[in-house]
Amino acid sequence: MPVFYDIDIPSRLMLGTAQYPSPRILTDAFRQSGAGIATVSLRREGGDGAGASFWQMIRDLGVAILPNTAGCHSVREAVTTAHMAQEVFQTDWIKLEVIGHPDTLQPDPFGLVEAARILTEDGFKVFPYMTEDGILAGRLLDVGCRVLMPWGAPIGTGLGLNNPYGLRSLRAQFPDVPMVIDAGLGLPSHAAAAMEMGFDAVLLNTAVAKAGDPVAMATAFAHALQAGALARRADPMPPRDMAAPSTPVIGMARLV
């Protein structure tokens, strides 16, 4: 199971908490799937107590909390949001998002490194939402990140692992760094493929929350993660282009 900043996490599934049909379904999705980390955010308090009731529900889940800086487009905004999240959620973990484009929600790699540097110096344990770029990964490690979270595909698309070569290359380049596929997954098979590539966990939200049955889908993802991780440990056969018979050829009857 993954270890993030010296903390053992009991599951490879990290779940977002947005867009569920109801709080009850959110709670059931976490409990049935055994997800180990919940991502949360900060938004303007409307004065209706929604923030307090949400916080109580998340605390009752008994999972680790990972606040995000979702929607932040500048370093300053992300750093300020991280500090505000630290105070509210009482954790030094931060899922760092510095968004570079409003349509693709692609991370801004330059702002990301700068914000990660500042927050690491401020004592945060940064989980950077990043592209699968290996040079960017190196820069983020240089400034103190000890977990990396490359995207599978743009947030909310459900397209899966858009660049398998890039992700395999990133995994191979930094084999000892805990890595989470964050965003873009739509199906449990995508999660299984991520595990087969050697990633440590996945973080998803829309694929579960927007499924017809979010509780069943969260559970399906949990099973897929188990299967993929087991397959990775089982050392899969290398693929080949030519067919090779699995039934012995020697001893075959001469019938023609």
Place this chain on the structure above:
Amino acid sequence: MKITVNGELKHISATTLQTALVELGYADARVATAVNETFVPSSARAGQALAEGDRLEILAPMQGG
């Protein structure tokens, strides 16, 4: 004095962040605050003066991905 609270114009009589939160109904709320885009930790709210036209952000836990 007029200040902007979470994007809305408000009239308040409080002159510090701490008393403004009480006046605005956030006395016991689990919130984080920023004044003019700068984070103000809860320990510094009593000493944070507010001035006409200040922009106050009051943020609370919410769903996130």
